[in-house]
Structure formats: C-alpha cells, structure tokens
Amino acid sequence: MKMSDDDETGGSAIWVRPFFDSGNKADSLAPRCLLPYAGRRLEAMAMGAWYDHAIIYQIYPKSFQDSNGDGVGDLNGIRQRIPYLTQLGINAVWLNPVFTSPQVDNGYDVANYYAIDPAMGTMADMDDLIQALHEAGIHVILDFVLNHTSDQHPWFQDALRGPASLYRDYYIFAGSHNQRPNNWGSFFGGSVWEPDPSGSGQSYFHLFDKHMPDLNWANPEVRHAMGDVANYWLQKGIDGLRVDAFIHIAKAALDQDLPTPTGTSAPVTAEPFYANLPQVQSWLRPFCAQLKADYPNVFLLGEAASANVNLAVDYTAPDRGLMDSVVTFRYFTDSKAGLDPNLPEQYQTHQLDFAAFKQTQAVWQQTLAGVSQPTLYWGNHDMPRVNGRVAHTPTQAQSLAMLMYLQRGIPIIYYGEELGMQNLTLPTAEAFHDPSVNAFVQEAVAHGISEPDALAMASANHKLPARGPMQWTATGGFTSGTPWLTGQAEPLASAAEQAKTPGSTLVFYQHLLALKRQSLFQTGDYRLLTTDAASYVYQRRLGNQVAIVAVALGETETTIKLPAGRYHVRLQTGDATLTGHTLTLGAHAGVVLS
Secondary structure (H helix, E strand, C coil): CCCCCCCCCCCCEEEECCCCCCCCCCCCCCCHHHCCHHHHHHHHHHHCCHHHHCCEEEECHHHHCCCCCCCCCCHHHHHHCHHHHHHHCCCEEEECCCEECCCCCCCCCCCEEEEECCCCCCHHHHHHHHHHHHHCCCEEEEEEECCECCCCCHHHHHHCCCCCCCCHHHECEECECCECCCCEECCCCCECEEECCCCCCCEEECCCCCCCCEECCCCHHHHHHHHHHHHHHHHCCCCEEEEECHHHCCCCCCCCCCCCCCCCCCCEECHHHHCCCHHHHHHHHHHHHHHHHHCCCCEEEEECCCCCHHHHHHHHCHHHCCCCEEECCCCCCEECCCCCCCCCCCCCCCEECHHHHHHHHHHHHHHCCCCCCCEECCCCCCCCCHHHHCECCHHHHHHHHHHHHCCCCEEEEECCHHHCCECCECCCHHHHCCHHHHHHHHHHHHCCCCHHHHHHHHHHHCCHHHHCCCCCECCECCCCCCCCCCCECCCCCCHHHHHCCCCCHHHHHHHHHHHHCCHHHHHCEEEEECCCCCEEEEEEEECCEEEEEEEECCCCCEEEECCCCCCCEEEEECCEEEECCEEEECCCCEEEEC
16 A cells, blocks of 8 residues: 555654565576676675575475375375465475484484485485476475484494594594593483494584484585585475574584583583584585585575574675574573473473563564564474464464564464464373473472373473374374374364365465565565554555554453554454554454555
8 A cells, every 4th residue: 555655653663674675586696607606695685586585384294294104294295285385375395304314303313315214205206396396386495404413324333433434533522431521411411422332432422312423514524525415405406405403513622511500510501612603604604605606596594593683694694605594593582470380491381471572573673684584483393383382362373473474584384383283292201202201290290280281281392292293184184094193183173174264274374475475575674663562563665565564462452553544454363443543453363454
C-alpha cells in the first residue's frame, strides 16, 4: 500500500537497511576470471545471490520419509515428497548428514565423506535427488562436518597404529603415561581426552562423543583434505554447505587447565579454549576463498552456536571472506522463574524471556545491517521443538512464525514445524541414549516426582524427541515398518488433513511464505517499532510499499497505536480489530497489515 508522505511513528524505532538490492539477478555473477576474490564476492552480494532470497527447509533425513519400509527415512523418500516442498513455498533444503556413519551421533560421526550411508540409499539416489530438487527450483544445502570424524574413519584407524602413522597428525594426540593433558570437558560429558587404544600412553581429543575424534586443523594437510571433500560435493551440483561446528576447529595450547573455583581437576566445559579462537578465521579464510573462487554461487552457512553478534559480523562480513550467514544459539534467553531448585535445570521446562528475546532480535537486526543477513529460525535438530517449548496453541505458533520469518533475514524452517509437531514423549530413560537423562530421572524420582512425569519433562526438553517421524497421514505415513525413533506423539492433524483445512497451520505457512517471497519482505528496510512488553511490532518498507507485522506476546488483549496510514489485513491469526490507527490483538494473535 502507499502511505502518506507525512507518515510518523510517534516514537523511537530502529531502521535496518539491507545490504542487497531488489531485482531478479540471482546467480548472475561476473566471470570469475575477471575479478579477484574479494571484489567478486562484493559484486555478487551487491547484485543479489540466490541465497539472499532463500527460504530454507531443514530435513532430518532419518525422520522425513522412508521409502523401503526399514523404518529409516532415506533419499528416495525425500524425492517422493518434493511436491509437498514446492507447495509449501520453500526454495532450498538443508539435509542433515547423509554420509556413511556408525550413527553414534545420528550421522555427525562421519566414517566416509565420499559415500552415502546405506540406510539412506546410494550415490545414484543422491544424484537423482539433487537433479529432482533442482528441476523443482529447490537448492540443495548439505551438512558438512569438518571439526571431527568418526573413530571408524580410515584416517583415524590408521592414526591408531601409533605416532609413526602418516595420519597421526590428522588428529589431536597429547599427553603421556596415560595422564590427561588438561581438565577440559566435552560437550557430551566427561573429559575431552580419551586414552589412545593403541597403548601409546597418549590421549586423543574429542569435543563431542569419544567416538568422534577432533580433526587437527593446525595441520595444512587436514585443511586441504577437507577442501577436497567440499569440492567433491560441489562438483556434484549441491548449492551450499551448512558448515557444522566450524567455530571449534582451533584449540588453545593444550598444556593448561581452565581454573575452577574449587581448584579440582575434574573435567569442566572450557569454551574459551576451544571456541571462536582467532585461528578459526585464519584457517578457514583460504578454505572459503577457494570454494568461492571455484563456485561463486555457493552458500556457506556456518553453525556458530556460541557466537555473539560481533563475532557474527566477523564471520559474515563480505571483506572477511568467510561465511555468508551464520546460525547462532544466542537468540533465545530462558527465564528461570518457576524452576524447582531441587532438580537440575537442564530438563526442566523454561519459559522464553520475551523481553530479552525482543532486545536480542533488535541488536542482531541492527548490527548485521549492511553486513549480512541473519538466519531466522525457531528450532532445529539440536533443540526441543518450538511447539511445546514456546508456542502452546496453534494461534501462538502461527503468530510466532509470522513474527520471526517476515523480519529481514533467511528463514530456516525445521521439518514438521509447519504442521505444529511437538517433541515425542519417549518411553524410557534408556531410549534417549544419553546418561544425563538417566541421572535426571533418578534425581527427580528421589524428590517425589513420578517416573512418567520425569520422562515427560526430559522428553519435552531434550533434542532427540524433536527428531520424531514426519506426520504425513492420520496413520503416520512415514514408514510401513517400525520407525527408528518411537514415542508418543501429541494429537495432531496430519499433513494430508491440514492441506485440506483452510485454517490449519500448514495452510497458514503456505500463505506466510508466499508473503516472504515478495520483494518487500526480501529486500525491504526493517524498522522495529517501540511498543510495550505485550507486543512485538515492526515495519518493512520498500519504496512506497509498507507493511506492519504486529504480534501479541501475552495471554491478554493488547492495543497498539500504529503509524499514520490506511491499512488492510494481508494475513491474520487469532482475534484482531483495526479501527483507524488503533490495532487491538487478542491473546497471542498476529497480523500483517499493508
């Protein structure tokens, strides 16, 4: 809509101007022989690469669609569901790992980067999937695990032959006489050090599971080898890499402990010693530069879980030559109100601190303006699902999707989110394959909580139950066999049912993503309006086109004074009344006005 020239906001606000322009110039980059790397990348960004307009759908292949009845989702299953993806309105998919793997960590323990895991299919199936997705106008982003491998990888198996192995320095071995070099703790619990099975007296470093030894990126041969892996898949035609855990490839000097208040040598999480160190950038810069030189349109999406907004600038600024965008886990601040002090916090249900969330979003939008696009997401495979964690009704789920995905940035939608899927409730503590769940359940029972209630708490807040099978039909539709992950699912209308229901969450997402594909929400300026804590309101502007996105954050009715202009509703969920410049929203309601 056109607004009058005397449009006013009546208060302070934040304007964020995107670095890219509008137009349909994606994939039309200058020939790489004409430009040096930095200049070429800057020109590509100015013209608008395809990923500037990406709407990404994250597929956890094991849980999306099983085509052969073995209970594990596979590549041919994904190919069968391409019509669904096109109808949803996405234009890119991110596939979690599909490489050969012992599945200690659901594929993030890679045993062969050049082969497809047999449970997923064959390399021919992968080639067919890439071709079919491209024919449907969908780009392919592959999860690229470069910080570590499986202990079954041939490199590590050779490294275990002893210090004389040619591949010994591909990994991080240290210490002597079976003594750990330091007190650093693994993200998966315990020490980062595991004794060398060959009996050398040294230990090897594993930031995650002990069956996932870290690669030694200080070794130039490792950097070259991982570049070869990336090149292999890009030659096959994939369009991007989701670079897993890249912020951890550099480690500080190993002969030092992280000081602890008690002075004990028990393992302790020591992120300052193995996250976001300067060498991460210096080692990755030539790696990324070579990929961009050979494949100018490749999208490099980095997982920077603990990166703050200033590090995000370092990692994504065009003149730094690293990532195009990063995913951070810093968006969501939990409130500790109402937690039981007698129980570990980890698996208790936290409420999202919306005031902190609102401030965080404003800071990320503003700081990355003119630099790169933020990623926009509510969940992924490493988090409990947004439905049940933050959203507790279909209206709230829809309004939160509206709030997040129409901001400036790149949406990443976790499979099943568009249906309202929630975490499964797993039947036993052992089903989590995580010792911390056993400990939590035992402690909860000791404090008078029933075992089913303790399991329900763990299920609602653990990442594994967020990976349940896609609910395609009323009877499941994921597999004709027994799913690899079973548990009790919350009652939910299936994809088939929702597709035929006008007010369903799936249909809402289709309308929402249709809006996101419009230039106003792709390239328009972003302005967060000043409102009270009960609402989240922002404006998008492109030339004389203006839209207002307004969402009620609470369970009570809220009234919002809008900037001057004449409005009509583009999209709505919940109760909303517009009278002149006054918008009244019911509990958790949301609207898009233009």
